[in-house]
Amino acid sequence: MPKRGYHHGNLKQALVDAALILIEEKGPQGFTLSEAAKAAGVTPAAVYRHFEGRENLIAETARQGYEIFADLMEYAYEKGQPSALASFEATGRAYLAFARKHPGHYMAMFESGISVNASPELARVAARASGILEKAAAELSQHIPEDKRPPAAMFSAHIWALSHGVVELYARGTPGARTPFPPDELLESGIGIYLRGLGLIPPDD
Structure with a gap:
């Protein structure tokens, strides 16, 4: 049977x-x-x-994760409009929310060792996700003088790396006990410091 x-x-x-x-x-x-x-x-x-094998299964799991992730990032970006700052901050928070709500997808995407170029479909949707954050960074930084403005791809990569670090170190599993600060506050304050350094938000009083 x-x-x-x-x-x-x-x-x-x-x-x-x-x-x-x-x-x-x-x-x-x-x-x-x-x-x-x-x-x-x-x-x-x-x-x-x-x-064909386990890597192909994980790659498909990652692809589906990126689809969910990109949809969530896009929703966060659109929800923040028409403020470029609100949209940018919302995409950062969306990263943390995704990792919490979809841990299996998150691990398949970022902890499996599977390249985003494992398949054309995976590469396409991964580029879509990163493109949303890059678009938000470009809009937010357009008022910075060109000679002082970081490339949008670098700007977004910095925030992606910051978000990823907070998730990996403090938002998943027992490592969260290492800091007295909630991951959301760590990410928000880190993004704030970065944006103040670029002159995009006023300094604290």
């Missing part, structure tokens, strides 16, 4: 859903393709109908 799920309508998505649970439990490198098949209720051989 075939295993449960062998003939269900969306085996590919069932495997991704199984991978998300395993990633959250064991990390992106802590499970096998056979474990993913078992969790999805199919035989290991059935997995190869959709994925």
Whole structure:
């Protein structure tokens, strides 16, 4: 008798859903393709109908994560309009919110070692996500004199790195005990210091 799920309508998505649970439990490198098949209720051989190996499964999980991430970033950006500053700050907060709400996707995207160029589809949606933050940075910095204005790609990369650092060090798991400050406050104050350094917001009194 075939295993449960062998003939269900969306085996590919069932495997991704199984991978998300395993990633959250064991990390992106802590499970096998056979474990993913078992969790999805199919035989290991059935997995190869959709994925050549575990890396392909993780890459698809990451791709779906970037789709969610880009949608969230875009929503945050649009919600902040017409203020360029509000839009920029909202995209930073959206990064932290995504990591908290979608830890399996986040780990597949940023902790698996999978390159964003693993597939054209993954590269496209990853570029879409980074492009939203870059657009917000370009709009916010357009009033800085050109000779003092950092490239929008560098500006957004700095904020991305700051957001990623707060998430990795303080927003996920036990490392959060290392600081008496909530991750949201750390990120907000860090972005504020950066923007003040560029003269984009007034100094504190």
